[in-house]
Amino acid sequence: MDTVCKAQPAKCVASDCIPILYKYYQPGDFIIGGITSQILMVSEENNFIQHPLQEQNQEPILLTKYYQHVLALAFAVKEVNENTQILPNVTLGFHIYDSYFNAMCTYQATMLLLSTWDRFNPNYKCNTHSNLVAVVGGLSSETSLHIAAILGSYKISQLMYGSTSAISDKTQVFPTFRMAPKETHQYMGILRLLLHFRWIWINVLAVDDDDGERFVQAALPLFFQNGICFDFIERIPRFSFVSEAFEVIILIQKVYALIMERKANVLVLHGEIHAMITWGTFLYIPEKVTPKGKVWIMSAQLDIVALGYQRNLDFQVFQGALSFTSHSNILPGFPKFLQLRSPSWNKEDGFIKDFWQQAFNCKFPNVLVDEIVGETCTGEEKLESLPGPFFEMSMTGHSYNIYNAVYAVAHALQAMHASTSKHKPVVDGGSLKLQNQQPWQLHHFLRSVSFNNSAGDTVSFDHNGELVTGFDVINWVISPNHSFHKVKVGRMDILVPPEQSVTVKEDAIMWHSWFNQVRPFSVCNENCRLGYSKQKKEGEPFCCYDCALCPEGKIANQLDMVDCIQCQEYQYASKNHDSCLPKFVSFLSYEDALGINLTIFALSFSLITAFVLGTFLKHQDTPIVKANNQNLSYTLLISLLLCFLCALLFIGPPENMVCLLRQTAFGIIFSIAVSCVLAKTITVVLAFMATKPGSGMRKWVGRRLSNSIILSCSLIQATICAVWLATYPPFPDTDMHSVNEEIVLKCNEGSVALFYCVLGYLGFLALVSFTVAFLARKLPNTFNEAKFITFSMLVFCSVWLSFVPSYLSTKGKYMVAVEIFSILASSAGLLGCIFFPKCYIIVMRPELNNREQLMRRKIERK
Template sequence: MVVLVMLLLVLHPHKSCKAHIVKCRIQYPHQPLHTYHKSGDFVIGVIAAHGGFFSSSPTFAEEPPPPLPEELVVAPKGYQLILALAFAVKEINENPRILPNHTFGFHIYDSYDNAEKTYHATMLLLSTLEKFVPNYICDTQNNLTAVIAGLDSEISLHVATILHIFKIPQLIYGPSPVMNDKTTGLSFYQVAPPETVQFEGILSLLLHFRWTWIGVIVMDNDNGERFVQTVFPMFSKSGVCFAFLERIPKYKFASESYDMVQKGAKILDKMVGSKANVVVVYGESYSMVFFRWLPFLQGTAKIRGKVWIITTHTEYISFAFQRNWDPEMFHGAISFKIPFSDLPGFRHYIEGRNPSSIEGDGFIRDFWQQAFGCVFPNPIANKVEESMCTEEEKLEDLPGAFFEMNMTGHSYNIYKAAYAVAHALHAMSSSKLRHRGMVHRRRLKNQKQQFWQLHHFLRSVSFNNSAGDKVSFNQNGEMVTSLDVINWIISSNQSFHRVRIGKMNPQAPPGQALTIDEDAITWPSWFNQTQPLSVCTESCHPGSSKKVKEGEPSCCYDCFPCPEGKFSNQEDMNDCNKCSDEDYPSKNRDACIPKERSFLSFEEPLGISLVCFSLSFSLITALVLGIFMKHHNTPIVKANNRNLTYTLLLALLLCFLSALLFIGQPEKATCLLRQTAFGIVFSVAVSCVLAKTITVVVAFLATKPGSGMRKWMGKRLANSIILSCSIIQAGICTLWLATSPPFPDADMHSVIEEMILECNEGSVFMFYCVLGYMGFLAIISFMVAFFARKLPDSFNEAKFITFSMLAFFSVWLSFIPSYLSTKGKYMVAVEIFSILASSAGLLGCIFSSKCYIIVLRPGLNQKDQLIRRKI
């Protein structure tokens, strides 16, 4: 039932004036127009679809006898829309604060959901009552003020094309019509929330339950196409895909039923064969009666396992012959609903409805017969039917598909629309603008010409109705409100309940518009009270990413494990991500784990071992130095310049201790000192070895008669060699520190699970220059010692120096590949080992034999013993 409401304007001197009943029935081919009249100063016009379609019969043998051929079949539930308007007008007329000294009336016509009859009814609203003469007005009491239409957008558009000419306001309580190039100038006041709010609510609902594979069924008209064109890009952008898209054709007569059955069978096949467990329905007021046919279209095919998501303007309704049809398929459906507050007195008002006690209501008898399945006596036919209407039937006994005692959202919109017009008229009647157009009551007929001014007052209307809800329009003529999310609970005995499970608030912050109480939801019985899953492909688990199948929608994809070094910590990720430099992927590649801070510490076994070796060698070196200093006057100590020996031992002592700079967490000071200190100290040690070797050579050459090498004998040569060689190394280190010094750094990439704390050498070239210079000194020392190893001298150290240089080369030549092939703290350990090994090689090769003689064979440490050995 779709209602077109007409507001008429009639001026009475007092509010107490009784509104008279205008009886009017205009004949139309096949069926008269149903009407419901109440006169008043201000009259609202309403066009309703009380009729459904003209039918002969449904073709199911098990069903009750169908209506007679071409009998009008109605959906009784729409009758509440009419009662909502009548109740609102009754309240307005009884309220002394609204339109005092005036009465409010209405005039309702049935549209029969037919364009031709809708245009006819609209023209009747614009004519004198009982006279269908367009543009002819002779009634000074009943003047059209505004029109409320309609529940279906096409009805609203048909009405608007005529009302726009007369500048009469139209309030829509359903979805707004689709505008095209020919209708862009039409204006409406939409009492229902904008459809964009509902579209966003559907998307939020799908995303909340992660339903990405859905079926969509729309009406085969402009509104259905608008829905598809609007939501398809919106849903696709959010990852929701259409498993199927079907359109419901519009029908009016039983002759079209075969095509409807064929279309229904096709839709049924799509639904049963699809993996989509969620079906979004964008229908119109009567669409539900079509879906109630689906279970009967194919023998054993059962529509199970589907969650219906239904828009606000699609109500749970039935035709009379569908009274006993199984409603199980809609149990657990989720719909959006216009929120409303309980109106005091409304239930009591409708409980008193009775066909014999209501005058002027041309709808109630048809409603009564269709809803209760009875007929009224026909005095002409003088025939008694088996199921006669007794008028003692109770509306509260009707199933929810036929009638609801509580006000529905659409009825509440009509209620608000009537009050909006009343408040706008009240404001207009109180303004100076209206009084300038009415000087005397005898000029009342000119008052109709002023109702174009009502638009201004409707745009600015703002009030709280009797339920306490605020009513106002925004700049677009829309009444922006929230939407309730409703769960349909339907029993096999046709009992119907709505359970509020959430709310869609368009004014909430982003991401918080939809609130859902999942515990309050009753799912279809097929799912055994567990949340349904509606996806094309099972979710890709964390640790993998999805790849869309070629030629398939984006919701159909394959899952692939994340490659090495990447992770995904959510389901259905389009690509795997890299962890930050301080993290690394877990074994399952579903999370990032913080990297361990790795460095050669004093607490770990390797660090402790190297510290022990370093201190041990330092202690041995100090012990050797002490032995030599204690026996500093013995021939072995005095030979080959004992000052060089002391310098060499001190340098080796510092080399062993410098290894400690490489252990522990790198700091700025240790990074600056570790390589440069070792380089300089070890260069001093190698310089001492070189000086010792050259001293041996010079001493041998000086013993030859007439040799000029005697002048080079003494400490000056040795000191010059040590000083010059050490200064060069010190200069290289100074240049290194001045240009690109070492600094603390963290290597994030060499080892996946570790963050290596190290000293960045700054300039790798300068680092190898330091090592290369030490190698150069060692090569010179080796060459000189090798050639001097057989010189006849009891104190000749050249042999020992040669072995020490061979040990040095062995260590450092193996150091380079080992250093480059290791990572982290083990690379540092290799360098420490090289320092300790090369220093220990010098200490052992040069001083072990001397310490043996000094400590264990002191008898050999005599001058005469050495001279005898020399001879």
């Protein structure tokens, strides 16, 4: 029953939109308003876009695919009214209007929802049976903003089922609820998907409008910070007039050609619903462009939508695409509800006639027109026979949001009634009387609503009025016969940490045939193999790089490593620099071939020295043994014997006592040996000088001088060694770095300076001995060892001069081997050069070992 209006009616100023002709009306005690977006285009005279291939006409062009949104709202209201557990004795009704993707028509449709049924009287409530409690809409963020601008004044809740990318803080004053996750969640989802598949070299295509600008400003820096680079970023203008269409199509086809040429295999598309209609011109592929397989990653608002003139287009270019959609589930009864739809089912459905004609490409008979061009609609056509781009039988994410929105309003009304009845229950004829409740009161109950829908999903809002839900990851499967399927292959959960938010069943994904069902790669260049790290290319994004082999001691055990990993001290890098292997302990041991050979040489020379010493002792009374002080010969032989034996101290694992004895024993024993050689040389010189008449050198010839030389020279070396042991003594140590694959056990010299002082002093003694022997080489030959000593000291000095560079240039156990070799070689040189000629006479030519024979040889040589 109409009541008296209390305000002056407002005048409609948007009559050109005529949205009242495209309404879906169902009366009830409470009305849920619906504003959908299906009608895309009208004639050019109304300044709306029209495809250049579409003939001008006065009939609106519908996006038939989104007719399901209308049916989802009707289905949800039908279920609520049939459910005796929710709002008993109360009937929900709904009014649905189209926004035409136009601000003016959106405003008018919103005002129509606020007006009395069948009258356009804004700001009036003239019918108690038209109580608007909430509005479900709209599909695009721009439409939602226009609706919110009107509803905010009336404090009526809006449940937005589509994109919310433009809903920012400036709209928080309005009672709005988001049935889809915020756009920022989707940005993170796309990022996690790219990182999951390691697609770091991508192309980006966005509409050149406010939504596209928000995407570029918010999402692309996020991608870049997480290692994603861009081959190119293209903004496609959004055209609104026929005159702009041709230019935009040419531009899009140029972009398509660029996409096919570029190396990146992944293209991220972002835009609202109408953007896909614009990008549908991708399907008009220029003949000169060779199509290639690409992975299209699309935002939740994008879908394959076809208009009537696109019926025969091949959508294979989008095969294997991945898209984010609002989460949906299977609702029992909804497929059957769709199957029962027909033009005769509900006369109040203002959408179904135009939907039917454009979806099935037919015409209904018209009494005003005698002849029908084309096929005639029978009304018996089946929705399930329509291709996916025209209509889907499975519930889409947007339809699922609408379904949940209706149930959320119903549960909120139920909660509001329960709250009211506690204080003042009002019943009239068994029906609830909530008409006196103001729309803004429902807002509180919507915020706290929580229930499980018929699919088993929980529906509740967070403190920001956003539905606690996520996204489904959909794989588009397009068959050669143009059939279109959406396969759910993953999910994004917004309640878990970002790195765990996206889960994908990769085995379920059907890639484009170009990739032969192998996961596509999308990188600027080939991945750096194991053992190689990235090396930046000058002037290129960081995703474009060269690969450099890891340096010594470092590895790269993963693909595309930024830096090589340093192996730990006890490990070394493998030959391919792809793993760290444990180092093995190394020292010169008696089990090594080198250690065995050096041991054999040391023992052999020791036995030879002992044999020479025994020979000299056995023939100690012979002239050749007595010559040049036989006691010095004995001392020299014993010191040489010890020299050969001290080489054994350098073989085997280094221990505390061994390290203390190695260098000190070597230094002192060799000092004694060289001192003996020096004493022998001086004795020879003094002996020949003392034979001259009136010489005063006789008093210097004797054991006292030679003993003094040996003791004084050895004492100096012993003092150096004592200082060494007292200050910085040698100690067992490990060398982790000298040899790449080994942990070298060694004796640390403690003080390198004192070590070289020991060697330097030995070199000084050897040089003095060599100089004195060299000066005495021309003395008479009989019993003269000067020549042999000169040659022996030449060998000795040569060995130790070559020792220093050899020692410094070797590493690990070979340093020890070099020192042992020098000890053995220099000792053998002294033994051979000084004592071999004498042993030859003693053993092989004993007849020459007497004074007369030696003197005779001297005379014969003269």
